[in-house]
Amino acid sequence: MTTSPALPPALAEIVNDFQELEERDRLTLLLEFSRSLPALPERLTNHPELLEQVVECQSPLFLTVESEKTDDGEVIRLFFQAPPEAPTTRGFASVLFEGLDGLTAEQILAVPDDMPDQLGLTRAISPLRMRGMSAILGRVKRKVASGLRPAA
Amino acid sequence: MCPGWAVYGRGIMPVAVETNEKFAAYAHPERLVSTEWLAEALAAGATKDGRLVVVESDEDVLLYESGHIPGSVKVDWHTDLNDDVQRDYIDGAAFALLATAKGISRDTTVVVYGDKSNWWAAYALWVFTLFGHDDVRLLDGGRDKWIAEGRELTTDRTEVTPSAGYPVVERNDAPIRAYKEDVLAHAGKPLIDVRSPEEYSGERTHMPAYPQEGTLRGGHIPTAASVPWARAAESDGTYRSREELEALYLGEAGLQAGDDVVAYCRIGERSSHTWFALKYLLGFETVRNYDGSWTEWGNAVRVPIAVGTERGEWPTGN
Numbered sequence: 001m002t003t004s005p006a007l008p009p010a011l012a013e014i015v016n017d018f019q020e021l022e023e024r025d026r027l028t029l030l031l032e033f034s035r036s037l038p039a040l041p042e043r044l045t046n047h048p049e050l051l052e053q054v055v056e057c058q059s060p061l062f063l064t065v066e067s068e069k070t071d072d073g074e075v076i077r078l079f080f081q082a083p084p085e086a087p088t089t090r091g092f093a094s095v096l097f098e099g100l101d102g103l104t105a106e107q108i109l110a111v112p113d114d115m116p117d118q119l120g121l122t123r124a125i126s127p128l129r130m131r132g133m134s135a136i137l138g139r140v141k142r143k144v145a146s147g148l149r150p151a152a
Numbered sequence: 153m154c155p156g157w158a159v160y161g162r163g164i165m166p167v168a169v170e171t172n173e174k175f176a177a178y179a180h181p182e183r184l185v186s187t188e189w190l191a192e193a194l195a196a197g198a199t200k201d202g203r204l205v206v207v208e209s210d211e212d213v214l215l216y217e218s219g220h221i222p223g224s225v226k227v228d229w230h231t232d233l234n235d236d237v238q239r240d241y242i243d244g245a246a247f248a249l250l251a252t253a254k255g256i257s258r259d260t261t262v263v264v265y266g267d268k269s270n271w272w273a274a275y276a277l278w279v280f281t282l283f284g285h286d287d288v289r290l291l292d293g294g295r296d297k298w299i300a301e302g303r304e305l306t307t308d309r310t311e312v313t314p315s316a317g318y319p320v321v322e323r324n325d326a327p328i329r330a331y332k333e334d335v336l337a338h339a340g341k342p343l344i345d346v347r348s349p350e351e352y353s354g355e356r357t358h359m360p361a362y363p364q365e366g367t368l369r370g371g372h373i374p375t376a377a378s379v380p381w382a383r384a385a386e387s388d389g390t391y392r393s394r395e396e397l398e399a400l401y402l403g404e405a406g407l408q409a410g411d412d413v414v415a416y417c418r419i420g421e422r423s424s425h426t427w428f429a430l431k432y433l434l435g436f437e438t439v440r441n442y443d444g445s446w447t448e449w450g451n452a453v454r455v456p457i458a459v460g461t462e463r464g465e466w467p468t469g470n
Contacts (some may be wrong), residue, residue, distance in 0.1 A: 086211055087215055087217070126230035
């Protein structure tokens, strides 16, 4: 299997990591990602209204994106919140966080919509659940495309 | 040690049923176990010799891996119980492979538990029953109660010794499973819609936050009584007492002893929870779960629906 060249390097590496594994080990890797999803900063946990729910997920997932000025120009910061009882959802949010956080809007918008399918998890987690995962990427891209709230 | 822990001599129920006051009032107390009972059974080593297998069945495919009851095995409703090709449950050969791999023999006592008040656990129990597995029980209160009581969870992989071989038994759907055609033929007999009031009336076509399982039309099957599944459960996820369940289903919903009942929801998991209550706790002989549920009915061609809070009527001539 080959990875689409359009993926940003960090995300491409994650996709490769998944593809190199047997199917059942991919689930274990997703579980590891679910554990490493960073908690929201306090300024956001105290203001749930700043987050948006991704209703396509079976378990509640909330997210927001912010733009941040850095020496390298303007980049996008991603923030996710999902309960520990939803490790699949958390795991996928964590993949997107590690793969996309800190990239430019153009880089994020260029991620192919079928990127979740490239993880090779569809059979292991079922197509229905995969749709929820794809919806998270879709929402991130939509948020980025529709203009960004400046960092507080 | 709990005195109920003796092994039955006749080999019909290898693990003795739990006796307590709450369960004794139910029509089939042998179908439920409490968290205390399970903890004692584990301590007594019942999972070590194949008499008892504990199965976790959750909505989230990774929740089991994040921590499970020691010695339990996972059965996933999507990836284990559904056929890859036909939109149906697996067949007898696939079930035999699954059961064998999980250490289950035909005479094993299976205790199922899961998240979300046992929706998927009840669903898995119902699928085991399609294959005529004799002794399958539900952990009252499920995963959440086990955790709330501070009982042990582990992330250790369960070392399963495959069973000596589960026989290939083909599913017998008719007694407990209704197809769409069965529901059409059921017109005039009691139906229980266990979805939320908003789904029943047609304001919503899916549960809040579950739009991927949406349908074209909102509403309910004509004449169905609305009894949301959660009304059968206490706040800790355990089933309500027999008296309370009778007030709900015989009183409010108007069922009568001996009724032939069909329950449905959106994909058949919440209605498995209600099916269990009607079948085993209240003792209705003929209760079927319509697993096609609203995702099928709300999209089906040439079937009637009713909209609004009233039960509605089947069109004449149907």
